[in-house]
Amino acid sequence: MAIELKMPALSPTMEEGTLAKWLKSEGDAIEIGDIIAEIETDKATMEFEAVDEGTLGKILVEEGTEGVKVGTVIAMLAGEGEDASDLAAPETAEVDAVLGEGKDVGQDASEAEITKPTRKADVKDPEVPHGTNMAKVTVREALRDAMAEEMRRDERVFVMGEEVAQYQGAYKVTQGLLDEFGPKRVIDTPITEYGFAGIGAGAAMGGLRPVVEFMTFNFAMQAIDHIINSAAKTNYMSGGQMRCPVVFRGPNGAASRVGAQHSQNYGPWYASVPGLIVIAPFDSSDAKGLLKAAIRCEDPVVFLENELVYGRTFELPELDDHVLPIGKARIMREGSDVTIVSYSIAVGLALEAAEELAGEGIDAEVIDLRTLRPLDKEAVLKSLAKTNRVVIAEEGWPTCSIASEITAICMEEGFDHLDAPVTRVCNEDVPLPYAANLEKMALIDSARIVEAAKKVCYRD
Amino acid sequence: MAKAPKSKAAAKAPKSPAEDTEFVLHSLQEELEKKQRFDASTDQMMHFYEQMLLIRRFEERAGQLYGLGLIGGFCHLYIGQEAVAIGLQSALDGDKDSVITGYRDHGHMLAYGIDPKVIMAELTGREAGISKGKGGSMHMFSTEHKFYGGHGIVGAQVALGGGLALAHQYNEDGGLCLAYFGDGAANQGQVYETFNMAALWKLPIVFVIENNQYAMGTAVSRSSAETEFYRRGTAFRIPGMKVNGMDVLEVRQAAEIAFKHVREGKGPVLMECETYRYRGHSMSDPAKYRTREEVQDMKDHKDPIEGLKKVLMENGAKEEDLKVIDKDIRKVVSEAADFAENSPEPEASELYTDVLVEEY
Numbered sequence: 001m002a003i004e005l006k007m008p009a010l011s012p013t014m015e016e017g018t019l020a021k022w023l024k025s026e027g028d029a030i031e032i033g034d035i036i037a038e039i040e041t042d043k044a045t046m047e048f049e050a051v052d053e054g055t056l057g058k059i060l061v062e063e064g065t066e067g068v069k070v071g072t073v074i075a076m077l078a079g080e081g082e083d084a085s086d087l088a089a090p091e092t093a094e095v096d097a098v099l100g101e102g103k104d105v106g107q108d109a110s111e112a113e114i115t116k117p118t119r120k121a122d123v124k125d126p127e128v129p130h131g132t133n134m135a136k137v138t139v140r141e142a143l144r145d146a147m148a149e150e151m152r153r154d155e156r157v158f159v160m161g162e163e164v165a166q167y168q169g170a171y172k173v174t175q176g177l178l179d180e181f182g183p184k185r186v187i188d189t190p191i192t193e194y195g196f197a198g199i200g201a202g203a204a205m206g207g208l209r210p211v212v213e214f215m216t217f218n219f220a221m222q223a224i225d226h227i228i229n230s231a232a233k234t235n236y237m238s239g240g241q242m243r244c245p246v247v248f249r250g251p252n253g254a255a256s257r258v259g260a261q262h263s264q265n266y267g268p269w270y271a272s273v274p275g276l277i278v279i280a281p282f283d284s285s286d287a288k289g290l291l292k293a294a295i296r297c298e299d300p301v302v303f304l305e306n307e308l309v310y311g312r313t314f315e316l317p318e319l320d321d322h323v324l325p326i327g328k329a330r331i332m333r334e335g336s337d338v339t340i341v342s343y344s345i346a347v348g349l350a351l352e353a354a355e356e357l358a359g360e361g362i363d364a365e366v367i368d369l370r371t372l373r374p375l376d377k378e379a380v381l382k383s384l385a386k387t388n389r390v391v392i393a394e395e396g397w398p399t400c401s402i403a404s405e406i407t408a409i410c411m412e413e414g415f416d417h418l419d420a421p422v423t424r425v426c427n428e429d430v431p432l433p434y435a436a437n438l439e440k441m442a443l444i445d446s447a448r449i450v451e452a453a454k455k456v457c458y459r460d
Numbered sequence: 461m462a463k464a465p466k467s468k469a470a471a472k473a474p475k476s477p478a479e480d481t482e483f484v485l486h487s488l489q490e491e492l493e494k495k496q497r498f499d500a501s502t503d504q505m506m507h508f509y510e511q512m513l514l515i516r517r518f519e520e521r522a523g524q525l526y527g528l529g530l531i532g533g534f535c536h537l538y539i540g541q542e543a544v545a546i547g548l549q550s551a552l553d554g555d556k557d558s559v560i561t562g563y564r565d566h567g568h569m570l571a572y573g574i575d576p577k578v579i580m581a582e583l584t585g586r587e588a589g590i591s592k593g594k595g596g597s598m599h600m601f602s603t604e605h606k607f608y609g610g611h612g613i614v615g616a617q618v619a620l621g622g623g624l625a626l627a628h629q630y631n632e633d634g635g636l637c638l639a640y641f642g643d644g645a646a647n648q649g650q651v652y653e654t655f656n657m658a659a660l661w662k663l664p665i666v667f668v669i670e671n672n673q674y675a676m677g678t679a680v681s682r683s684s685a686e687t688e689f690y691r692r693g694t695a696f697r698i699p700g701m702k703v704n705g706m707d708v709l710e711v712r713q714a715a716e717i718a719f720k721h722v723r724e725g726k727g728p729v730l731m732e733c734e735t736y737r738y739r740g741h742s743m744s745d746p747a748k749y750r751t752r753e754e755v756q757d758m759k760d761h762k763d764p765i766e767g768l769k770k771v772l773m774e775n776g777a778k779e780e781d782l783k784v785i786d787k788d789i790r791k792v793v794s795e796a797a798d799f800a801e802n803s804p805e806p807e808a809s810e811l812y813t814d815v816l817v818e819e820y
Contacts, residue, residue: 008527010744032520033738033759035752044746049739051520070529115809120819158630184630190660195619195653202623205608206558208630210623229613230620237599239592240814242608274815298817327820374820 161213197223214250232275260431265396289324335365353449538567543764547711556635563598580800615648644675693730705733
């Protein structure tokens with residue numbers, strides 16, 4: 001059967017090129033792999049290699065011809081037992097009409113429906129039974145207990161990171177784990193974030209449940225490729241075949257007097273990535289309940305803690321299995337005049353601000369987002385509908401922040417309820433300075449939240 | 461190119477305790493040099509031949525479909541390197557062992573016997589593709605076969621492979637991980653981070669550098685201070701092997717030696733397979749960095765398929781029989797190409813599926 005040799009494309013964007021040179025003549029025997037011709041574009045020259053054997057028949061496009069459209073038949077190739085000289089040129093097909101010639105050939109997107117995933121409706125935190133003892137527990141202990149409980153529950157769960165075992169954790173979050181679970185399940189790594197983040201992600205692909213601790217999330221920038229390109233995208237790229245149930249956790253955000261390289265909030269970075277779950281709890285109960293949920297989760301989780309909160313004590317219900325839902329915000333304080341949306345350490349500042357505002361007759365509602373992705377926008381919009389005013393309090397830079405995202409959601413979906421512009425209260429837009437006075441000036445505080453809340457209530 | 465040390469005697473006499481490790485570092489190489497080729501039965505050789513030819517014909521057709529605009533984006537062909545995947549993967553324990561590689565992954569998939577149709581359909585971005593058309597040429601996986609991809613970030617598969625090996629060790633399942641990467645990836649930092657941890661924890665992993673001489677368009681001598689890649693584990697006390705990657709029987713023999721070492725709990729092995737890709741780095745390669753004569757010389761004198769064909773003929777195989785095999789493979793590949801061309805693209809409803817596993 002005669003084979004049509006068509007003008008090939010060097011790249012999906014190439015539409016035409018120059019047939020620079022024929023390296024074979026009519027009547028030549030062609031072996032597979034022979035270079036038949038050279039094709040040129042403005043970018044490159046490509047050799048046109050034979051993928052079938054036979055005899056070169058009629059050359060239909062002379063060498064030196066410019067503007068040869070991709071898919072144009074440039075020569076005929078005669079198969080075994082055919083006479084090459086008999087081969088006639090084919091009917092000229094309109095290249096644009098040829099199936100697949102660099103064009104979409106399947107579903108017509110304009111007519112098809114794009115189905116967005118449904119959110120689980122009405123998921124609430126489990127009821128704490130009446131009479132449950134409320135223990136006083138630090139966030140640090142709550143996180144450790146979450147890991148220990150999950151390690152007891154599931155053999156596949158293990159912890160790895162710098163100084164997590166013998167040193168008992170750089171911030172003592174993994175204290176006691178080595179003693180209980182041994183070095184197989186509590187693994188000290190070298191200082192090698194990119195490498196161990198990849199090993200953690202690979203172990204998750206291989207069926208384990210790694211909890212990878214970063215000493216701080218500042219160092220995870222060395223590993224962000226694995227968090228995003230390896231962990232977050234794999235399930236999608238594999239058509240749902242290959243999961244990566246890993247938890248990357250550690251302290252995030254500004255610490256105290258450690259300078260610019262050790263003081264940054266990565267919440268907005270990770271929250272922008274489809275395929276990741278991003279959690280940033282504030283108090284002990286959420287830290288424990290959400291870390292346990294994160295470890296059980298089939299999706300990759302970035303779990304952002306805060307060093308300055310580790311030592312703070314909060315009430316924690318003493319339950320056998322305290323697991324909280326991912327993707328749900330929590331109303332920390334009910335109010336009717338203004339909504340303050342926050343997460344992580346700034347929740348504490350927002351609560352302080354609310355107290356102060358109450359003294360001035362402004363009743364503020366404080367929402368802790370808890371999960372940054374998927375974001376519980378319903379909770380924000382519901383509160384906005386009640387108070388008609390939103391302030392976002394975020395310990396982090398203002399540009400392209402979670403605050404920016406909340407602002408956009410309020411504008412797009414809550415515009416009719418707004419009585420004042422949505423207002424961001426964030427850190428100053430500078431690398432965090434070391435000097436005590438400058439650092440204080442650069443960071444969000446409750447006074448700024450109070451000021452913003454009064455402004456949107458037209459009370460200043 | 462310098463030869464690997466021929467024997468212990470050829471190496472310099474040990475001067476310090478650290479140099480004692482020289483023996484370990486070279487022991488696997490020495491074992492390979494004692495007996496360089498695998499004693500394959502005629503049936504086994506015939507199977508290797510068929511598998512390599514399938515990869516060759518599949519890739520030729522993929523190149524053709526790319527040229528016609530049916531395959532988009534990047535498409536990295538494995539032509540010339542077939543003996544590496546076949547030699548190594550034929551030695552695996554399919555029930556236990558895992559494999560991971562970079563973006564030049566079609567050959568490794570085919571080496572598993574995965575249906576060429578679903579691979580080709582992935583290349584054309586169709587619903588029937590092995591990743592539902594959402595991955596493409598560089599992102600293909602088969603967890604059923606313990607093939608973990610298919611990774612597009614150069615070198616990432618090495619650390620991920622370390623994780624797969626950790627899982628084998630953790631689960632005590634007796635499996636090992638085979639992690640392939642190229643001479644280009646061999647210059648990435650995370651490769652050495654992984655070497656360090658793999659050696660430290662004695663992970664069951666065989667690192668395979670497919671040295672095809674060019675990192676995209678940069679020759680190894682222009683990109684690498686140490687071009688003897690099998691030596692690059694020395695700093696981590698990982699034994700190295702230098703293998704002729706154009707000879708499937710040598711690759712298989714090397715695999716036997718390396719896998720045995722790893723399965724005995726002795727930690728990782730670094731194997732350099734010297735090979736050559738006939739085609740460009742990807743389909744949009746201008747091929748200005750090497751001469752046509754160099755490529756032709758490889759095809760004429762080092763071709764892995766022709767090389768095995770010669771052995772087969774010496775062992776009594778008939779030219780006609782080999783022609784029949786080629787014809788059958790061409791048919792399989794043609795059917796795969798037709799399937800890939802005619803299958804529908806994914807439904808629009810697939811756009812938002814598989815982003816996350818769970819609902820929140």
